[in-house]
Amino acid sequence: MRLRDALDDYKRTAGHERLFSGERRTVTGRFTGGDGRLVHVAPDGGLRDFGYPLTGRTGLVRSRFGIEADDDVIWFDAAATSQRYVGDTTLVETVHETDVATVRRHDVAIGEAHLTHATVEPADDTELAADDFALVAYATFAPDGRDDRVGQLRFSDAIEVYHADEHDFLASATGFAELRGQLPTTFPELLDDSPVDLPRGRDEGRYEEERLSGEVIVDAPFVDGETTVGTLLTEPAETSRETARNDLSSLFDELDTPDALADAASGTVPTVPDPVPSRESVVADLRVLSLLSAETGLRIAGPDFDPYYQHSGGYGYTWFRDDAEISTFLLGADETLGLDLDDWHERSARMYVTTQREDGAWPHRVWPRDGSLAPGWANARIEDGPDVDYQADQTGSVIAFLSRARAVGVDVDGLDAALVDALASLDGTLGEDGRPVVCQNAWEDSVGRFTHTTATFLEAYGELALHGAGLTGEVTRDASADRDDAPPDPAAHARERARQVYDALDDVWVPERGCYALRETVHGEIDDRLDSATLALASAHRTYDALDADGAVDDDRLDRLVSHVETVVDGLAHETDEIAGLIRYEGDGWRRGDQHSEKVWTVSTAWGANACAELAVLLDAHDDSRAEELAERARDLLAHVSPGGSLCEPTGYLPEQFFDDGTPDSATPLGWPHAIRLATVALLDEHDLPSATPSAAADA
Structure with a gap:
């Protein structure tokens, strides 16, 4: 986009109630x-x-x-x-x-x-x-x-x-x-x-x-x-x-x-086998993720509609949080639906190994075409300042994918060394109390000790404990380096860390609201607002539960998880005559325009569906009858972001956000919710959980 075109758009849209001037929009077409x-x-x-x-x-x-x-x-x-x-x-x-x-x-x-x-x-x-x-x-x-x-x-x-x-x-x-x-x-x-x-x-x-x-x-x-x-x-x-x-x-x-x-x-879209559940949705998701992918396998978050950073920080880059979670969702969906995505998994793993820094972490953003450093604002580990402007959840997300990829046979040079080095990096950002230290959050708009970041640590440690057999502390990126911070048995160490993080979550439980807090602030105060990112706790606990043949998640924690997911889904639900879904978090003021309330996000809505599905599977494994109700809620939320739902455009695309009047906004299509949608369809199909009552949304 030329500056001339941005200025032309500014002249045409300045003062518009639903358009942000100077952008090149893709919400249609x-x-x-x-x-x-x-x-x-x-x-x-x-x-x-x-x-x-x-x-x-x-x-x-x-x-x-x-x-x-x-x-x-x-x-x-x-x-x-x-x-x-x-x-x-x-x-x-x-x-x-x-x-x-x-x-x-x-x-x-x-x-x-x-x-x-x-x-x-x-x-x-x-x-x-x-x-x-x-x-x-x-x-x-x-x-x-x-x-x-x-x-x-x-x-x-x-x-x-x-x-x-x-x-x-x-x-x-x-x-x-x-x-x-x-x-x-x-x-x-x-x-x-x-x-x-x-x-x-x-x-x-x-x-x-x-x-x-x-x-x-x-x-x-x-x-x-x-x-x-x-x-x-x-x-x-x-x-x-x-x-x-x-x-x-x-x-x-x-x-x-x-x-x-x-x-x-x-040939640009993977062949979708028949029969497959929600075929229209699955095809659309794979098409979008194909479109957003570079030859390397790395993906842009979405088409860059705001290259001059007038109303955002840009979208045409690879974030390792988004990308690794997309990779993990694809891995799970592939195992269930038989999508033949082996090349995708291998390319992703290879690029994560290639782009890992010497300290075991990953930079904020890279160019997907070659993995080189891209403009960003969370590169504290490259600079010589404190680690506050660093997003530790990104490293957790990559560890979770690489661990699972290793388990299904993805074999790329340096993968084991990358996991050992990443484990040391994750340990370096874990506080003595078992929760991540102060850093930036998933939404990249504040700092603190976030529950979402804690969830990614629990998932990362859990996946590495499950799939890290054969790893040793002697395997590092630089074989000649003396890594005294690498444990001799990384899988056993990860298991111990997972238990520590699991226990530490009690520190951010808010009994008055029946949920886990958004964060602990830099001043040590509990910020008890509802945050859709904390829905990541459901998947993380399901991973943790697999560490014990009899189930590692105790009954008290199951009760808290059910209360948390239901409180977040109910509390962030927002419905108008045109749309229904979840807002991002309480008090979210970004890109509201003239709208007084928070906007609905497809990522948050899809996350709600996935969290309910993950929790339903976890409950079912514990013979808990609440699984049926959670499965039904998962299907209801999934319907909002499925073809025909109010948050899914006729193109099959999921825009990042919607105004209350149904106007789509921001990056379109956004890869992250498409991957969550795909994974949720696969998860519900794999476990075939019944609904508590018949629901029209169940067929979505």
Whole structure:
């Protein structure tokens, strides 16, 4: 996204009650990709690249499509449209209904290429034939993220837009009936109060506009009622100019029908076997997680809609908390549903080992394309200050996944050493009283000693105790290092630590509210607000319970867990005429706009469903009849984030948040709730727990 585009959006949306100015929103439209580029196809057909974190290439930052006939252009943003995914793929079909013709488009990103295949059907009341039309494409490229010092090269079959390292190509299978460039928004236009509608007409007084910008307008004629426009992002060191043009030409020849495009797109989403429960939901979750993944296996949290950090800290990065929990959820779902995700698990494990720091921890955020350090605000362990600005739960989440991955046979170099070093790091942030020391929380908006962080420690120690057989303190990342903090038997040590953390949770029990506190503040006070992140206690206790053949969780703790989960789910529940779900925590004021109450979050709602399901399984293992009621609550909450639920968009996507009037907001789709949804579907199916009473939501 260029600053020019952010300022244009600011002019159009400043003062809006539901829009935050300067953002590039993805709450409508669909993405295509999963094998390199990540391209957003807006309902009006506009294309925009969001794949920079995944590939390091910026590509398209603005586009607009329409049809031309008799020298008149009809832009699709003024047309009625409908949009869908084709089958289980990432192929997007968009139908534009204009007064003179219906245009059916199919958009797909394959590697670093993107193709738009279009067919035209003239309206019954027009005398125009299909081949009298041309597809008009206005495209703005920002190679290397630049909108200055950009140039164009014109060839008979393509246009090349370049700055230095990145070279972007635009071509058409039917050639160009016309092409031209133009200057981007000028300084006077930027300073004017009114936004500028682009593209402009030709400015014959500025000859350089044809060559010295990333903006091009092309007419691609329809031949036999069809045309295809394609783009390709390259670097000359990897792909020569001639090869790039030949690659696009080959794609035009090979992928010249919607069926061929669907076949090419099918490999980007794992095949979902039949039968599988909630198939529509499972397919949507795997599609989203494919779209958000880099070739390394690391994932962005969501499409980066706010790259200038005006209203957030950005989303186009890998957080090890989110990513490792997604990996763990995928691992469990794969075991139950048979999704054949071995490659995914292996790639994740390999990158966690690769990105681990010498102190055994993981940095705040990294670029998913290569694991290098990304901008962040919780890198205290890299700096020389105190560890307060550090998120210890991230290390706990990675340990839990690596332990489980090791148990199912994932074998990557350095995995055992990474676990031993991570254990030492976790120990270093555990207080003498058995709870994590002061650090940042999962929501990244405060510091303290958080119950959620404690839950991740319990889960990490528990998983390592369960699956750490064969680990020794002598196995470290640096075999020559003398690690006096590495226990000789890491699994036994983890078991002892798990018991210590389990007991320490009593310190944050709030009997007056029947729940565990959000945190202990830096001043030693108990903050007893309800926090959806504390729902992680359910999964952590189920892991801990497996440490003893007869069950390690005692009856008193089971009672407290039931009380806690029910109190949090009931206390954070929020319902309006348009939506129903859970807010993030009591007093959450982030991105409220003009809304006075907290917003509903899909992560929190999905977490509620998963926690109820995890607790139901735990109760069932203890022959506790309350399992039925918790299973029913899990299904009810799951229904809110399932297809047809108020928090699930028609695209199948889960936005991060919703306003009370049903307006979706923030990162869309967000990977974390999609993984939780998938895991919860699998968990309920695996254990087939009955509901206490019949519920329509049970079929969701």
